[in-house]
Amino acid sequence: MTDISSFPDDLLQLQERLHHAHAEHRAYLVGLPWSVEPLTGWARSERFSHRGDVPDSPGWSDEQKETVDRVWDEIRELSITVVDHPRWATVAREEMVAARMRLKKQTHPIAPGDVTEAA
Template sequence: MTDSDTGSFPDDLRQLQERLHRVQAEYRSHLASLPWSVEPVKGWGRGERYSHRGDVPDSPGWSEEEKETAARLQQELRELAGAVAGHPHWATVPAEKRVAARMDLKKRTRPAPAADEPGTEAA
């Protein structure tokens, strides 16, 4: 897909998509740092309660601050996704090319992986 196929993307749309990528990464990182259960739950051992991965430790649950952060990030994701999807630029792209153009925008604005992320090589 080239610029001539999709047209160039307006700066504000590119900035919205870049911000959406950043908030998605922040949200994933936040969730990865939290206990496995939102509410406190007693763990269980292998063979109990359908565990396929072995023992499951107790979960202390999420703190109110952790819940608020997750809710704030979810709300920001919804707002950004709506702003990107509802941007007036998409009305200028022929219907049959919108999906490809949307994927092109996502690809162009996705941040480069950090050197310490899986799938990247150290220089």
Template sequence: MHPVFPDDLLKLQEEFHHGHAEHRVFLAGLPWSVEPLKGWARGERYSHRGDVADSPGWTQEQKERVERMRRELRDLSAAVADHPHWASGA
């Protein structure tokens, strides 16, 4: 028999997973460094990826969006972990 989870808990978990996926996609599209940094040629820093181009860094808007997304994920994570269902023993 499968456990029965309350609808509100399932909704919170779904929101967390959706937010996490969105966060990962957004991060993947950002420059490799938050702050502007010079790249390097393969071998200079033991890069397994080959040459690494300069990073222009993140814009202020990108930094703010990442922080907002992280804050939302922390809040959702806490809401899932603190849900009364877990204390019910169900």
């Protein structure tokens, strides 16, 4: 049985960066308008809306779209790097899911409120 309880420092750091990128992405999205493109809002009585009245959305600026794309690119690259790490070649197939879950838990995901606003 492979020891799935220990991970190399570089893999731990990559997973922590991935958690941070996800948290940064979520925190940034919270401050954006509800629609990427400009759209007219509606009153609760016009359509079903559990949020009540929905205001007009000015859409996202080019800078906001670029920031979201940049963070998504970072998330994708980090995800690929974590998944392709050589450590996984030493883990038995039947232990892989447990090992990956242990890595995620060991690196303590960041809560969205703990991240400063994206640049």
